Amino acid sequence: MNNPTFTLDGKTIPFTEGQTIIQAAIAASVYIPHLCFNPEFKAHGSCKLCTVKANGRKTASCTAQPQPDMIVESNIQELNDERRALLQMLFVEGNHFCPSCEMSGQCQLQATAYELNMMSPHFDHFFPDRPLDASHPEYLLDFNRCILCSLCVQASRDVDGKNVFALAGRGINSHLIVNASQLAETGFSGDDKAAHVCPVGVILKKRVGFVVPVGQRKYDLLPISALAKGD
Amino acid sequence: MPVPAKLRVATTSLAGCFGCHMSILDIDERLLALLELIEFDRSPLTDIKHCGPCDIGIIEGGVCNAENVHVLREFRANCKTLIAIGACAINGGLPAQRNHLSVSTILNEVYQTQHGLVGGFIPNDPELPLLLDKVHPIHEVVKIDYFIPGCPPSADAIWKVLTDLLAGKTPELGHGLISYD
Numbered sequence: 001m002n003n004p005t006f007t008l009d010g011k012t013i014p015f016t017e018g019q020t021i022i023q024a025a026i027a028a029s030v031y032i033p034h035l036c037f038n039p040e041f042k043a044h045g046s047c048k049l050c051t052v053k054a055n056g057r058k059t060a061s062c063t064a065q066p067q068p069d070m071i072v073e074s075n076i077q078e079l080n081d082e083r084r085a086l087l088q089m090l091f092v093e094g095n096h097f098c099p100s101c102e103m104s105g106q107c108q109l110q111a112t113a114y115e116l117n118m119m120s121p122h123f124d125h126f127f128p129d130r131p132l133d134a135s136h137p138e139y140l141l142d143f144n145r146c147i148l149c150s151l152c153v154q155a156s157r158d159v160d161g162k163n164v165f166a167l168a169g170r171g172i173n174s175h176l177i178v179n180a181s182q183l184a185e186t187g188f189s190g191d192d193k194a195a196h197v198c199p200v201g202v203i204l205k206k207r208v209g210f211v212v213p214v215g216q217r218k219y220d221l222l223p224i225s226a227l228a229k230g231d
Numbered sequence: 232m233p234v235p236a237k238l239r240v241a242t243t244s245l246a247g248c249f250g251c252h253m254s255i256l257d258i259d260e261r262l263l264a265l266l267e268l269i270e271f272d273r274s275p276l277t278d279i280k281h282c283g284p285c286d287i288g289i290i291e292g293g294v295c296n297a298e299n300v301h302v303l304r305e306f307r308a309n310c311k312t313l314i315a316i317g318a319c320a321i322n323g324g325l326p327a328q329r330n331h332l333s334v335s336t337i338l339n340e341v342y343q344t345q346h347g348l349v350g351g352f353i354p355n356d357p358e359l360p361l362l363l364d365k366v367h368p369i370h371e372v373v374k375i376d377y378f379i380p381g382c383p384p385s386a387d388a389i390w391k392v393l394t395d396l397l398a399g400k401t402p403e404l405g406h407g408l409i410s411y412d
Binding site: 091096097098099100101104105110113114117119120121122124125127128129130214220222223 | 321322323327328330331382
C-alpha cells in the first residue's frame, strides 16, 4: 500500500505513521525554516520558526503530525514575515556580532536570517551583559549568542548522561547555565554530543576558529534552504 | 529629450571605520557609470561639510556621540531615502562592543589607568563631542528606509542596491550578497 500523503506548498509529500510534518518534509528534501529542531533529537517546539499553516491553522511543524490529504503552507509571505520577526527578536535579545564570531558562515541563525531576507534587526537592541566562560582548556562558552534552543541541554542529558547544561530563569531572564560555577568544573568533554550540537556560536572548540576562509564556509557555498535538514 | 537630472547622494561615516566607504569605492570602474546618474553632496569624497536636499543618503557607522546624532538627523531631514550601510550602522558593530561597560570605566581605563600610561588625563575640550552611554544602531534614532548589511558589504551588494534604487525597484540581495560579516 502506498504511504499517505499531504501537500506542502502544493508539493505532494508522503509520510509514515508517527512522522511529524518537518520530518516528512526533510525526508522529501523540502526545507522548512527551523532553529531548535535537530533531526537527531526529540522536538520540543520552542522557537516557533517552523510554524506552518496546516489546513489553515498555525502549528509548529516539528511537533505536529500530518494527516492524509492535509494542506500545509510554509513558504508564504505571512509566515515568512512572522519568522523574520522572530529572528529579529533573537538578534536584539543577545549580542550577535557576526564579524567577530567563529561560527559566522556556518551558523544556522545567521543562515536562516539570510534565507528570510533579514536586512535589519528592526527592534531596539538589548545589549545584555553576558560574560564568557573560557575556563575549560579545550572549549569556550560565549553566552552572548545563545538562542535558548536547549539542544546542548538535551544532548548532555539524553546522550551524554551528564546534565552539564540547563536553562535557568524564566521569560526574558532565561539563560544557559552549567552545573558548576564554570565549565572546567563540570564533567564536560570535547567528545560529548553536547559539544557538537550548538546551532550558533556558544559552544566553541578553542584554537580552531576561522580555519575555513570566507567564501568557502558552509553557508557561503549554498543557502540553508538548499540543505533541507538545515544543518 | 531632456537629460534627466542627476540624483543627489550624500554619504557619511559616524561611528564606523570608513571600511564601508572603501567598499563603495571598490565598485571600481562601475563608479564611472554611476557618476552618469548621480552626483555627490556631503560626503568624505567631496569634503562638503553639510548636507543639502538629497535623493539618497548613505550612512556608515552607528551613533556613539552627540555629534553623530546631529549628523544623522541632518541626513534624515535632507534625504528622501536613507540607507544604513554596514554592521555598525545596522547593529552597532564593533564600537557597540563597549556597551556592557560604563563610559567612565572606559575613559579611566583608556586615558588614566591603562598599563604604561604616565600622567594621562581624560580629554575635556569643549570641541570634543560627548560620548553617549551606549553605541546605538541608527534605526534606533531615525527612520531608515533600506539596509545593506555586511562588514563591510561587498561592492557587488552596494552596486545591486544602488542600481535597484536607480531603476525604481525595491532593493533585493540574494544568497551571496546578503552577509553580516
